[in-house]
Amino acid sequence: MAGETKTHEGGCMCGSVRYRLQGPFTYSAHCHCRSCQRAAGAGYVTYSAVAPENFKVIEGEMTTYHSSPGVNRGFCNKCGTSLSYSGDDWTDYAIMTATLDDPGAAVPTTNAYTKDKQPWVTLDESLKNYHEFP
Ligand SMILES: [Zn+2]
Ligand SMILES: [Zn+2]
Numbered sequence: 001m002a003g004e005t006k007t008h009e010g011g012c013m014c015g016s017v018r019y020r021l022q023g024p025f026t027y028s029a030h031c032h033c034r035s036c037q038r039a040a041g042a043g044y045v046t047y048s049a050v051a052p053e054n055f056k057v058i059e060g061e062m063t064t065y066h067s068s069p070g071v072n073r074g075f076c077n078k079c080g081t082s083l084s085y086s087g088d089d090w091t092d093y094a095i096m097t098a099t100l101d102d103p104g105a106a107v108p109t110t111n112a113y114t115k116d117k118q119p120w121v122t123l124d125e126s127l128k129n130y131h132e133f134p
Contacts, residue, residue, distance in 0.1 A: 112133055
């Protein structure tokens with residue numbers, strides 16, 4: 001229902017780190033940049049974001065890796081699952097959509113950094129596609 005306050009939970013593979021999101025998603029997007037590819041060991045990473053105050057770790061502790069100055073990549077130091085992306089220049093707090101208990105809850109609308117897209121990844125042309133950051 002529109003305007004309804006939604007709560008979503010998610011976590012890492014081993015269950016040590018659990019988080020909760022409150023409120024609406026501010027965006028959902030696939031990022032094809034090389035940094036995301038390496039961080040996740042995958043062709044691209046799908047993010048969904050909320051306002052920073054709507055993100056909370058509710059169990060365990062997230063470890064942070066600074067992949068670029070001012071950028072925080074959160075992960076579980078027991079199982080290695082990539083969990084989040086945030087930074088000094090980012091108004092939203094992004095989580096890896098696939099770590100949600102219900103990953104279908106956020107539907108990606110955008111591809112970012114298609115300049116780094118791997119040749120074996122096919123873009124959904126119905127989405128908004130950006131060469132770099134939108
Ligand atoms: Zn874990
Ligand atoms: Zn990226």
